[in-house]
Structure formats: structure tokens, C-alpha cells
Amino acid sequence: MVVQNMSDSDVDSIFHALADTTRRDIVTRVMAREQSVSDLAGAYAMSFAAVQKHVAVLERAMLITKDRRGREQIVHGDLNTLRKAARLLEAYEEIWRTRADRMDDILTED
Template sequence: MTEADEDRADALFHALADRTRRDIMRRVLAGEHSVSGLAAHYDMSFAAVQKHVAVLERAGLITKRRNGREQLASGDVTAVRAVSDMLTDLEQVWRGRIARIDDLIAAPTQED
């Protein structure tokens, strides 16, 4: 991975590390929501929800657009797939390591 790819991965995983942001992602992937509509679902201030949305937007996981006075947020499926691809790559690395350990355990020793 390049440095830019690593920075992108850091931003994506940082954004998804928070429970509220993951919940916001589930909502905006299901359909476009106004930021004020999202805020109604959480026991926190509107400003706090705006900050969560901003983190997700900076990470590229959501996009916002204006519709009159409202800001509408939508999930970016392509960005979510990028996270999934990164996790799949990590899973393959670990599966390879486990397979090598299994091979070492199963290999006959010189004492056998």
C-alpha cells in the first residue's frame, strides 16, 4: 500500500471506530437523510451529530448536498466496498499465517 492508501485506510477506520458514526452510516446507506433528521435519533446535540457527519464526510464515506435549507447526507457504497476490500485483504493475510502455522504443527519432527 502507498502512503496515500494508508492515510485513506486510517481515515476510514477512524470514522467507523465510533458506534454513533456506524449507526449514521447504516441509516444513510439505506437512504438519504437530512442531518437534522439524523440528529433526532440520538441523545446528543445537533452540533455533536454534525461533527460525526463531518468525520464521515472527510473520510469519504458519505456525501452531503443542499436542498434549500437542509443538508442531505447519503452513504457512498463505493467507499464502504473499499473498507470491505481492505478487511478481506487483511483476512487473507491472517488465513495465510494460520495455514503456515498449521503446516508447521502437522509437519513430522525429526524425532518421529
């Protein structure tokens, strides 16, 4: 594993959650400011239940957290999980760059 403290299952969960356009938009919205699930549902042309399912996928992936305030569930983005995903992608980029540099060295050898 490229990123310590992340199982293959955790990585799969994060990237599965981020593979969907609506879920990426939800993450963007709640990283900008916390929102209730009801507010989020109003932003999409889908049922409240469908938005709840998207929120559940993001919560299982630990990309968001929910807190109850009275009758509302408030959704917050989890910056730590996003940072882990970014570090994983950076590690893969470094692998690619190292490989490209080696290829360049081979091509420029006498």
C-alpha cells in the same frame, strides 16, 4: 498498502470514523436511505452541532456525501468507500489465513 488507491491517511480516516458507535449508526441509517442532517440529529440524544461534527468526520473519510436541497443538507452513504474498507479487511484476513495454513502445515509435517 494492501488496497490500491488508498493512502495510509485514507485508511486511518475511514477506520477512525468507523471507530465511533454514533458514526457507525449514521452510516447504517444513510446507507438504508438518504436523510437530512436534521432528521439524523433527531435520532440521537445529543445536540445538533454534535451530530454535525460526526457527519463532518464521516464526510472527510468519504463514507458519506452531502447535497443541499433548499435549506436542508441531505446525507448519502458512499458504497465505494465501504467496499474499499471491506477489501482491506479481506486482504488482512487472507494474510492471516495464509499464515494459519502455513502453521498447520508445519505442525502436520513428519
